[in-house]
Amino acid sequence: MNLTELAARYGDKPAIVMAGSGDTLTYRELEERSNRIAHLFRSRGLGPGDHLAILMQNQLEVFPVAWAAQRSGLLYTPVNWHLSADEASYIVANCGARMLIHSAALADLAAAAEAAAPGLQSRLVAGGNVEGAERLEDAVADLPVTPIADETEGQYMLYSSGTTGRPKGILPALTGRPFGTGLAIDHLMGTAFGFGPDTIYLSPGPLYHAAPLGWTIGTVRNGGTAVVMEKFDAERTLHLIDERKVTHAQFVPTMFVRMLKLDDDIRDRYDVSSLRLVVHAAAPCPVEVKRRMIEWFGPTLTEFYSGSEGTGFFMIDTPDWLAHPGSVGRAVRGVVHICDDDGNDVAPGEVGTVWFSEIERFEYLGDAAKTAEAFNDKGWNTLGDLGHIDEDGYLYLSARRSDLILSGGVNIYPQEIEDALTLHPAVLDVAVIGLPDDEMGQRVHAVVQPAAGATPGPELERELIDYCRAKIAHYKAPRSVGFGVIPRLPSGKILRRELSAGYAEAGPPRTSS
Incomplete structure (x- = not known):
């Protein structure tokens, strides 16, 4: 090397x-x-x-x-x-x-x-x-x-x-x-x-x-050749896979969605059979999006979950994922623990904070307090994610703790709602946040970036709420939908803080029944 x-x-x-x-x-x-x-x-x-x-x-x-x-x-x-x-x-x-x-x-x-x-x-x-x-x-x-x-x-x-x-x-x-x-x-x-x-x-x-x-x-x-895009473009990506006979590629889920939403005649122009491995990470991938990518690209998808801190590393290939849909895999590096707010291990299937042991310690530069918050008294580290493991040790993520919506005393995970809405033909992008509510504490609000040709307004709002209710429990579905651009990092992570701040400045949105 x-x-x-x-x-x-x-x-x-x-x-x-x-x-x-x-x-x-x-x-x-x-x-x-x-x-x-x-x-x-x-x-x-x-x-x-x-x-x-x-x-x-x-x-x-x-x-x-x-x-x-x-x-x-x-x-x-x-x-x-x-x-x-x-x-x-x-x-x-x-x-x-x-x-x-x-x-x-x-x-x-x-x-x-x-x-x-x-x-x-x-x-x-x-x-x-x-x-x-x-x-x-x-x-x-x-x-x-x-x-x-x-x-x-x-x-x-x-x-x-x-x-x-x-x-x-x-x-x-x-x-x-x-x-x-x-x-x-x-x-x-x-x-x-x-x-x-x-x-x-x-x-x-x-x-x-x-x-x-x-x-x-x-x-x-490892002796290979890297083809680096100046900027992601969905059709250009397919063209490069075909032209360069790409064997390995790495994406974030929003890129998958952009490629899936290309017209069929565009997608069918390009041969993607050279792909041996398609890696994705950085943000949760909706189950339906991943299923459709597997149908298109074949059993080439491998997902990994880690953080820049490098303390835990999970991965899952296509066959394992089809047997455990929605999982990010089992630990390749580190040992996973799911704990309640008191630091006690919880049973398989129960959601708690994801911790890692048997890791290399790191520090946040010049911030002893933040470093201390990331570790517990056993020396385990957390990235602040919530999730659960199944009986086979496969990890499933629910949300960042800071993203959790508490409505009427019930935990609601934005990712589940975003997953339900993301492939609706009128949705280019979507993010879900909790807004203050006098009765419920917080209420679920979806922000939708409309796809080309979609007309934002009350009719589309009603359609999206009904569409979501047909897929998930009514209490989880958004009570209101706003329209605008979704602020994301290039890694695919949603900047919910910016969205919430914008709504705080504008005042509460009206609520659909």
Whole structure:
């Protein structure tokens, strides 16, 4: 898994291909460019354990930078470039970055981050020109293409998605192992997911998110080729699978829904038979959506459940899922415990908080209180999810604890309602939240982003409520439906906090009977 050895073996084989532009990095080019940047890090005083921030769009230049950090023992944080200047600046300052490398198109955001980060010593622009800014290409032009003398494995340091407040930096423990040792996910991709030299991996997500970056790096670690989309598009995805003969791909459930809602004549144009493995994660997948994807793509779907904290890892393939529909699988890493609010284990089938034991401890950077909240007195960790296990040890998720709706003393899980509505032809996207109610405490409210051609209004509201009541218990169905854009992270996670805040400002919606 040492890039130098991979480059010697594979030479001019494409390591990375950008789907839109066709720009390509061979193994040899990736080796040489990342070595130059690693020498730059050392020349600027960045050693093992120091921090780099990467503020870049999905572009080829991300990969030499990330690989240079990985082989230099650095902690590196990819920053979500969709954030506001204040939010991005917070991450760059909070992670303690000594260097920031950014896209030319993000110069204004990078300048704001630089001004807010007192520890930042260097700011460089990659893949373009910005007046007054140092170009990465110029800075490395005369540096060696051979490895630095003290290569050690680095690690990406990710931030939580920030759905309930400021994002938290998840500080991993650097191992100090030689470069080439690889990370746990790199090995898991080879052993459990079948990645190898014949892999063509399609990555449709933003590279500042954990899976797209980590799994693209892991594809190269295992000798494959990664095809990286600049931006997800449903039909373009099918075209790439057909054209590139993609063998492995990774999606989030909202991408599945977008592909399923393409007209049949569009879907039928493309051959997806090259797919051997379709991975999905990051957000719960409605059972009916997954069934339809299996009917279309065949028994290729494998789901995993984990968090950026990396403490638990569950996975389930298609045959197991068909026998346990709705499950995210059994533990591959860590031991699962379902506990009540007093910390007691509950019986199979009973919903409680999901905890993991036999894990590697982590910390939230500079936040001892948040770190303490994530662990109990036994040293177990929770990500704040609710769920249950069945008699066979398969885990089923219900909701984030912070998303739970308590109506009339009854727990209602938004995911169940969203699953019921998501494939209605008038629904492009949907999110369910609890709104204050004088009688019930909270009432169920659905926010629907209408599909093209759908007319929002009272008639559609009534239709959607009746449709939902035909699928789930009446008390769970929304009492009201609003229409608007659903704020989501690119990982697929709904920003319910933003939705709830918007309704709080606008006042309570009217209630349908």
